[in-house]
Amino acid sequence: MSRGSSNPTNPDELKLLPDALHATAGLPAAPSSAALTSSLPASPQITATTPPARQLVDRPQEELEIIAEDLGLKPRLYKTRQQLISAIHARRQLIAGMNREAMVDVLRWANRPPPPGASKETLAHEIVSLRTMRFEGLTQRGLVVLAALRGLEVKGDEPIPLLVRRLKRQESFFSKINRKRRTLLGAVVSNFIGPAAASPSRPGAPSDATAEGRSLSIKHEIEEAGLFGGLAGRIKKSADGYVNQKLDEIEARIDRKLDEIDRRLAEWRDKEIANRILILKITLWASVIVGLFSLVYSYIQIHFPR
Amino acid sequence: MPRIDFFDFFRYALGTVVTIYATIVTLQSVWGWYVWLAGSDKYISLVRRYVVVHGLRLRIRAFWGDVLICILLTITFFILWHAHHLIYDLGNSLADLKTVRNTHEPRLIQSNQSR
Numbered sequence: 001m002s003r004g005s006s007n008p009t010n011p012d013e014l015k016l017l018p019d020a021l022h023a024t025a026g027l028p029a030a031p032s033s034a035a036l037t038s039s040l041p042a043s044p045q046i047t048a049t050t051p052p053a054r055q056l057v058d059r060p061q062e063e064l065e066i067i068a069e070d071l072g073l074k075p076r077l078y079k080t081r082q083q084l085i086s087a088i089h090a091r092r093q094l095i096a097g098m099n100r101e102a103m104v105d106v107l108r109w110a111n112r113p114p115p116p117g118a119s120k121e122t123l124a125h126e127i128v129s130l131r132t133m134r135f136e137g138l139t140q141r142g143l144v145v146l147a148a149l150r151g152l153e154v155k156g157d158e159p160i161p162l163l164v165r166r167l168k169r170q171e172s173f174f175s176k177i178n179r180k181r182r183t184l185l186g187a188v189v190s191n192f193i194g195p196a197a198a199s200p201s202r203p204g205a206p207s208d209a210t211a212e213g214r215s216l217s218i219k220h221e222i223e224e225a226g227l228f229g230g231l232a233g234r235i236k237k238s239a240d241g242y243v244n245q246k247l248d249e250i251e252a253r254i255d256r257k258l259d260e261i262d263r264r265l266a267e268w269r270d271k272e273i274a275n276r277i278l279i280l281k282i283t284l285w286a287s288v289i290v291g292l293f294s295l296v297y298s299y300i301q302i303h304f305p306r
Numbered sequence: 307m308p309r310i311d312f313f314d315f316f317r318y319a320l321g322t323v324v325t326i327y328a329t330i331v332t333l334q335s336v337w338g339w340y341v342w343l344a345g346s347d348k349y350i351s352l353v354r355r356y357v358v359v360h361g362l363r364l365r366i367r368a369f370w371g372d373v374l375i376c377i378l379l380t381i382t383f384f385i386l387w388h389a390h391h392l393i394y395d396l397g398n399s400l401a402d403l404k405t406v407r408n409t410h411e412p413r414l415i416q417s418n419q420s421r
Contacts, residue, residue, distance in 0.1 A: 265360065266360065266363065269360055269364070270364075270365075270368060273364070273369060274368075274369065274372070277369055277372045277373065277376065278372070280376055281372060281375055281376055281379065284376055284379035284380060284383065285379060287379075287383050288379055288382050288383055288386065290317070291383060291386035291387070291390070292386060294313075294314075294317065294386075294390065295386055295389055295390060295393065297313065298390060298393045298394065298397070299393055301311075301397070302393060302396060302397035302400060
């Protein structure tokens with residue numbers, strides 16, 4: 001049995017349902033499962049061992065809309081339920097075909113280190129939640145992934161300026177207006193709290209994130225996430241930095257203690273070996289002295305008998 | 307009748323008892339450590355590896371002078387042992403010569419006198 005069939009919910013190996021495939025291609029709906037079963041030749045009785053996973057078609061509309069939003073789709077653009085399901089399947093296939101390293105590039109650039117062992121769909125959720133329109137420092141493959149998840153048709157070999165231009169052109173008028181409003185608000189807040197507090201250093205941030213990621217000021221954070229979102233994000237980052245700094249200090253203290261224990265053990269080992277060798281040396285000296293005395297005694301006894 | 311030297315007897319008896327005692331105690335200790343370190347517990351295997359690492363990190367240079375003295379003393383001890391054997395052989399030869407002299411000299415004197 002293949003891995004995909006044993007674990008149908010694995011997001012890395014998604015396959016389109018027959019119904020969805022036909023609907024996407026504009027073909028008439030596929031025959032029902034009963035009709036499919038009846039068209040197959042008679043086979044031995046099949047016993048189901050595990051209940052089938054819950055398919056998209058079985059889910060309520062609200063849940064489908066949440067899944068679509070998590071994948072970067074806009075549910076209101078799809079008039080029928082079947083179209084929405086097809087779009088979700090298509091988006092999942094698109095994510096499954098993406099370069100994982102490129103997705104990690106995007107998250108590192110956005111100062112969101114990916115959790116170890118995260119699936120591609122999890123990474124895609126994180127990327128979709130990025131609202132920024134500033135793309136400085138992002139790699140070409142990262143831009144391709146970002147553009148694809150924002151609904152652009154990309155081939156993968158487009159140059160960076162073209163991708164940036166298309167991403168900016170894709171932003172709607174009202175989104176742009178809202179972003180400008182948030183930028184203005186961010187500038188006011190940034191001026192209010194001062195430049196030093198607006199872009200503080202992050203002592204607890206991971207080294208790779210600080211090396212590769214962009215450093216956001218409070219102005220840019222408010223521009224991306226709004227006033228409360230930006231302030232909350234900044235507070236969260238400060239708290240994270242403080243906790244990370246404390247954890248590093250604790251780790252360094254534990255390391256120092258372990259080194260001290262190791263050093264003392266090595267000293268104890270050297271001292272113990274030196275003591276053993278000294279005891280052995282004393283024993284050998286005693287044996288040799290007694291042997292010499294015995295030799296002289298034997299010589300006198302033989303040459304000067306009583 | 308065997309000749310018994312009490313000094314030799316004391317040395318051999320003491321040497322035998324002490325050697326057997328030290329061997330038994332050493333083997334007991336080594337066996338106890340071996341059984342303890344051969345355990346399959348996670349922490350025991352950690353300790354085992356740590357002991358191996360400490361053994362590998364041991365610097366012989368710190369002890370090489372004392373080790374050299376011990377080796378030379380051991381060689382001296384065996385040379386003295388060999389010298390004892392030579393002395394004892396010499397003593398036995400002298401004792402045999404004395405016996406021969408004591409046995410044959412009176413006979414020779416007697417035969418010379420009878421002539």
